[in-house]
Amino acid sequence: EVQLVESGGGLVQPGGSLRLSCAVSGFTFSDHYMDWVRQAPGKGLEWLGRSRDKANSYTTEYAASVKGRFTVSRDDSKNLLYLQMNSLKTEDTAMYYCARVVRADGHYFFGYWGQGTLVTVSS
């Protein structure tokens, strides 16, 4: 069974840093693209970034809103995906989800999600 479990959320002051983790199980982690998506309270979904798989050299993509501040990385030996968040702003307050990309018939979409971890940026 595929499982994704996020951790590391909490309260942080503006300008601070936080690292989120996503522990995965039930599949070969290195074979899959992994993404981070967030949802501000009462708002819609926002894609943040992607780590491609080992075959694609773990290259990354980012949304403009977080590029330069957030970094997606992974440790395949530990089956962990990370989101390093620096220079946090109040508008970064959100539930943060990790998601595993599913490949089907040439399509790449979010097929599995974690339960999320809440980040609150406030003084």
Place this chain on the structure above:
Amino acid sequence: DIQMTQSPSSVSASVGDRVTITCRASQGINNYLVWFQQKPGKAPKSLIYGASSLQSGVPSKFSGSGSGTDFTLTISSLQPEDFATYYCQQYNSYPLTFGGGTKVEIK
């Protein structure tokens, strides 16, 4: 960036009703579109990918159509468990972008 516009933003419907939600992309995305269902306090769940392909395990009352810029999600006979918020998302190009969501409420 490709903007995804959903309509309506909310709809009130009764059990047994047929509900259609539309999603429009600001430029062509072929059929690289996925529909998600999200219930309060839960992570999204994929329903339809490739604009019209049913994700494994999703009941056939959900169907999707469209290509290019205009897409629809249809729920053929609304059941109590279908009251939720629905999102479209394009994966044709980066940055990946979501529609604003459509909340399906009980009339």
